[in-house]
Amino acid sequence: MTQLASKVESSKGSRPRLSDTLPDSTLLGWLHSMQLIREFETRCMQAYQGTKIGGFCHIYSGQEACAVGTIGCTNNDDPVILAYRDHGHALARGMSPRACMAEMFGKAAGCAKGKGGSMHMFDKPNSLYGGHGIVGAQTPLGAGLAFATRYEWEVLGTGTKKVTLCYLGDGAIDQGAFHEALNLASLYSLPVIYVIENNGYSMGTAIHRHSANSKRLTMRGEAYGITSIEIDGFDIRNVYDQFKPLVDECRDSQRPAFVDFKTYRYQGHSMSDPQKYRTKEEVDEWKQRDSIAALVSHLLHDRRCLTEAQWKAMQDEIAEVVRDSVEFAENAPVPEVGAELYSDVLVNPQPNMSPAGEYIHGAKNPLL
Amino acid sequence: MPEMNLVQAINHALAFEMERDDRVVVLGEDVGLNGGVFRVTEGLQARFGAERVVDTPLAESGIMGSAIGLAMAGMRPVPEIQFEGFLGPAYDQLVNHAARYRSRSRGAITIPMTVRVPVGGGIHAPELHSDSPEAIYAHHPGLKVVMPSTPSDAKGLLLAAIRDPDPVVYFEPKRVYRSFKEDVPEGDFEIEIGKAKVVSEGADVTVVTWGATVFQCLAAMDAMPEDVSVELIDLRSIYPWDMDCVIESVRKTGRCVVVHEAPKTCGFGAEVSSTIQEHCFLNLHAPVQRVTGFDTVMPYYKLELEYLPESPRIKGAVEQVLAY
Numbered sequence: 001m002t003q004l005a006s007k008v009e010s011s012k013g014s015r016p017r018l019s020d021t022l023p024d025s026t027l028l029g030w031l032h033s034m035q036l037i038r039e040f041e042t043r044c045m046q047a048y049q050g051t052k053i054g055g056f057c058h059i060y061s062g063q064e065a066c067a068v069g070t071i072g073c074t075n076n077d078d079p080v081i082l083a084y085r086d087h088g089h090a091l092a093r094g095m096s097p098r099a100c101m102a103e104m105f106g107k108a109a110g111c112a113k114g115k116g117g118s119m120h121m122f123d124k125p126n127s128l129y130g131g132h133g134i135v136g137a138q139t140p141l142g143a144g145l146a147f148a149t150r151y152e153w154e155v156l157g158t159g160t161k162k163v164t165l166c167y168l169g170d171g172a173i174d175q176g177a178f179h180e181a182l183n184l185a186s187l188y189s190l191p192v193i194y195v196i197e198n199n200g201y202s203m204g205t206a207i208h209r210h211s212a213n214s215k216r217l218t219m220r221g222e223a224y225g226i227t228s229i230e231i232d233g234f235d236i237r238n239v240y241d242q243f244k245p246l247v248d249e250c251r252d253s254q255r256p257a258f259v260d261f262k263t264y265r266y267q268g269h270s271m272s273d274p275q276k277y278r279t280k281e282e283v284d285e286w287k288q289r290d291s292i293a294a295l296v297s298h299l300l301h302d303r304r305c306l307t308e309a310q311w312k313a314m315q316d317e318i319a320e321v322v323r324d325s326v327e328f329a330e331n332a333p334v335p336e337v338g339a340e341l342y343s344d345v346l347v348n349p350q351p352n353m354s355p356a357g358e359y360i361h362g363a364k365n366p367l368l
Numbered sequence: 369m370p371e372m373n374l375v376q377a378i379n380h381a382l383a384f385e386m387e388r389d390d391r392v393v394v395l396g397e398d399v400g401l402n403g404g405v406f407r408v409t410e411g412l413q414a415r416f417g418a419e420r421v422v423d424t425p426l427a428e429s430g431i432m433g434s435a436i437g438l439a440m441a442g443m444r445p446v447p448e449i450q451f452e453g454f455l456g457p458a459y460d461q462l463v464n465h466a467a468r469y470r471s472r473s474r475g476a477i478t479i480p481m482t483v484r485v486p487v488g489g490g491i492h493a494p495e496l497h498s499d500s501p502e503a504i505y506a507h508h509p510g511l512k513v514v515m516p517s518t519p520s521d522a523k524g525l526l527l528a529a530i531r532d533p534d535p536v537v538y539f540e541p542k543r544v545y546r547s548f549k550e551d552v553p554e555g556d557f558e559i560e561i562g563k564a565k566v567v568s569e570g571a572d573v574t575v576v577t578w579g580a581t582v583f584q585c586l587a588a589m590d591a592m593p594e595d596v597s598v599e600l601i602d603l604r605s606i607y608p609w610d611m612d613c614v615i616e617s618v619r620k621t622g623r624c625v626v627v628h629e630a631p632k633t634c635g636f637g638a639e640v641s642s643t644i645q646e647h648c649f650l651n652l653h654a655p656v657q658r659v660t661g662f663d664t665v666m667p668y669y670k671l672e673l674e675y676l677p678e679s680p681r682i683k684g685a686v687e688q689v690l691a692y
Contacts, residue, residue, distance in 0.1 A: 113474040122473040129440055130473055134464050140430045144437015155419050156390060180430030344475045345509050347533045366647060
């Protein structure tokens, strides 16, 4: 038996899976979080189509096991930094659905005061350092966050050992900045895990058409001396089984890691994607092994910690939470122009840019 | 007060602040073991350790991006970009991330980062090592841009920049690095970002400049007849810039010449000139003149002084506005 085959065998066989040692409440919590994301994204699509949400909107449905599973392996003070498909992670990290939806709607109660939108899921109390619109450009920032946590622990003596999760898609792995980040992370021994959510497409281009040697992405991490593994990111128990030891190892050794998560998004790249690059059959095939349905089945039939009635009640409860978030977002005020349009650019608004600016709108304009 | 040149004053200020605040880290290409290509960080790694003075790969996007990450987490990174031309690969990080974080997170996350960048010509360096891109960065909301021309200003502005809660691009005019020494106050002091300095008071014409051309303007003034009274303003901060100081001066003199090394089109002189016409229209006795580099790529060193606004060209422009 090959080493790989024996690994697969042991994960299927008699040895208990790591996730099997977790209490029922943890897995029920995962299910709740995944269903919340699924429901939230469904309502986002409706609101976008109803022109309630502007900007762009990248839907996470299908990939829930990845965000919930990986974030479930961290502590709440481990920094998380995201790409642009970021609502799911924000909810998984504990952002309130109201703050998240209000941001989508461009309302003042949003997590970025309603002035950013879909790609601006910032939540500093939950160590969430936001979504990023430039593909791959967040990856050196992830290295910097890890540098800071290591510095706080090692040099300042003020922090504990932390691990930073830096998320990116398979499209981002082709960016130069990512390779600079990998080099820095390994060279300086920074505790950052690059979580590649490989959903098979960089926007509308399939991975074998956008990335060389695409069946072995881990070689890119290995090339920089970084522990690099593939994980089936569609099965949340498997995500936990494989990712938790890696997080523990990175925390302990304060070293980086690279993970190629195989996953799939059910919706288009953005809301305006005609999806000519894939067939409905392909999407349906992935939906056959949907991560939420698989977890429900496990909890119903294997763990027997959930009944059909309880699952229905959970879905209803979540639908109500998300409906409430939409209602909240609908009714929340828009950002106030006078107070907000010119704010938060620099700590001290400058006289030629502030709305009360003396040179533009005020006493020092000779035409007024 | 010890005498220092610009390089020594910056080195002294970095050490001063690293001693005071252990969140300050310096990172860049050859800044540690080698002390930086211009030796600005000489001795800092030996004094503060390799974990605070970090030699990096030649990877400006990675340097800038990881410095931003450090700043997001509350550190006070001071990355060095070796020459202003190398800001190119870091531009995405600087403009699309550093400048926007306060805005994108609506005040929750800020970037207290100071990017040190040697700037300008006059040292026989090639193009990509001699440019003056201050207007490009002043154009991006969310960045502050400063350019000290003297050792004392260099220290005061650097301390202010490192302590500033927002990202500051700190341009160091290479031509001044070792051109002269002056007494630099030893203790703690800041020069407020956004405040210009009146280098010499005058009544007939205002000359506005910054960086190395301050000294070309002084040379031009030396060459003029004694009865010509020039008010020379060293802007020091490019954004935010001291409109009050310039407007007040031009309302007094009625004439203005703006001098900078960067190409004329869309150089920061255009902003200064336009602001003057908006606010001093009825005070002007002559059109505002600009003495600048040309809209060409910086030439190789044999033609360098033809490109740069040297004192004869400045003197000529002052005479023109006086004779108008």
